Amino acid sequence: MLPVAVDAMGGDNAPAEIVTGARRAASELGIPVVLVGRSAEFGDTGGLEVIEASEVIAMDAEPGTSVRRMRDSSLVRAAGAVREGRASAMVSAGNTGAAMASALLRLGRIRGISRPAIAIPVPVPHSTHTTLLDAGANAECRPEWLVEFAQMGCIYARDRFKIERPRVGLLSIGEEAGKGNKFVKDCFELLDRPAWAASSGAEWIGNVEGRDVMTDDVDVVVTDGFTGNVTLKTLEGAMSALLGRLLSAIDTDAQSRRAGELLAGPLDSMVAELHPDSTGGALLLGVKGVCVISHGSSGADAMTNAVRVAAEMVEVKMVEHLLAAAHQQ
């Protein structure tokens, strides 16, 4: 396999944690990695291959302008490496908008897909992740795009989580067909037609609600990028608030601290299962290449997972499946 191109300069903890995570992916998982960025700042790379890039797109930079102007940025170079056949996939914990723009610029959009979408795997206790998309690529959507999101989400759920016939739901505020705002009702009408589900091998289950996302009742949840991003961040906030509250509960007094020690193992498993760092980041679906976008706060573990997921998606030929499905339409 060609190496996974890691944007070593992207994210709040770049480059140190990013390089550490990439090194671990190489040494522990045997995944070939190429680091992209200012190698002088990398520290010990453990002998990983490097692609030099002199510029860094800041986390809060305007994506379109930055990507157009900073052709020697680590992000644009990482995407370029995939385009030029030097890398099999790109991974970045940097500016999300700039990562999308770089991927669009260098990898290009799959013909038949109107807009790429960000797919997020949401952890579900004791079960397979639920795929949520669009989690923020398109703040404004047209109803027909959600049908494309549904189709891409099915391919992703099948390739990543081995779900043969993914159950697809539309995020709304009631389960009945008539619930939601006008946009959602228009989406429902399109998604309720049997053709797309038949050709995607999906099971269309109609509207789902926010409370269904973290359950085993649905595999793929489609929504516009605004609602999806609010949902994602609400989940992250709830997770963080509850885990924080739990930590204080096991630090109430000597007795609770003793109990906390006894529980260390099960609680660690719980956090590992639910923490965003374990999911390996978001995938940008709809571009001609594997593009993993990790949380800006990613540490080394999150980065190792992101590289692992990128490599898995290359091996399982997800992009080829997306291309084949789009060309069928």
Added chain:
Amino acid sequence: MLPVAVDAMGGDNAPAEIVTGARRAASELGIPVVLVGRSAEFGDTGGLEVIEASEVIAMDAEPGTSVRRMRDSSLVRAAGAVREGRASAMVSAGNTGAAMASALLRLGRIRGISRPAIAIPVPVPHSTHTTLLDAGANAECRPEWLVEFAQMGCIYARDRFKIERPRVGLLSIGEEAGKGNKFVKDCFELLDRPAWAASSGAEWIGNVEGRDVMTDDVDVVVTDGFTGNVTLKTLEGAMSALLGRLLSAIDTDAQSRRAGELLAGPLDSMVAELHPDSTGGALLLGVKGVCVISHGSSGADAMTNAVRVAAEMVEVKMVEHLLAAAHQQ
């Protein structure tokens, strides 16, 4: 104080749990209560006053039609009792849409408020609740309504949580002014004008994200009823998934079960702090009366809390404050 009218027939656990909760509010908190519904089904009411109502609006009934046709339903009668000056407030765990329609029909809308909104107190660990509105009354909103929601949310946060100068944020997908979809950008422009905040005694803090809702960084989060309802239900789902996962973590083996016993106290406090039943339900703001809408799954404890909140909002004269603010405009 006039009694709080409790729709004894509304909710998944009506009438048994509703009556139990109402009795407790009366006996333990000393709040006068009148039960509305089919008294023959109430069981022992402990001597509470009763208003007979022969009809029940089903949880899944179409709100508008039901309320227009079922004038002798417990919901319409409960709202009627407030209108006629027989009750000080109404509380229902029944059909949310029908509760709103009953309140609009019988209590009427406050002049100057375009649309009533549902305000939900979201628990924040170790801090005051964040008020989220609209949590579902209006799936489709106009930007100017969100300014009214912000104004009403401030009065509620001040009256309920004693926050002198509530920090108000607009739910979006990035903190910068330009983030969000067109609707949110239009809302931002209106909310960013200083006049409303000055007259409301609010501190406008700009955009907030889903992850801020459960933090101490904001007091009132305004959004359209679609996004608000998705956010609310996502929080409920996350809470339920995480607490469920935690229960299984303390039931892994003998050692974890022992730890769970040691932790019973702190964990009970944690659940009590975060469980939706503790918050006392949603308030419908913008109608001329106190209207508390509880979760359909409310048990006796949730109902006791709902009656308590209703009585508090009457005592603190929240509706008078809303009326005064609306007439200032």
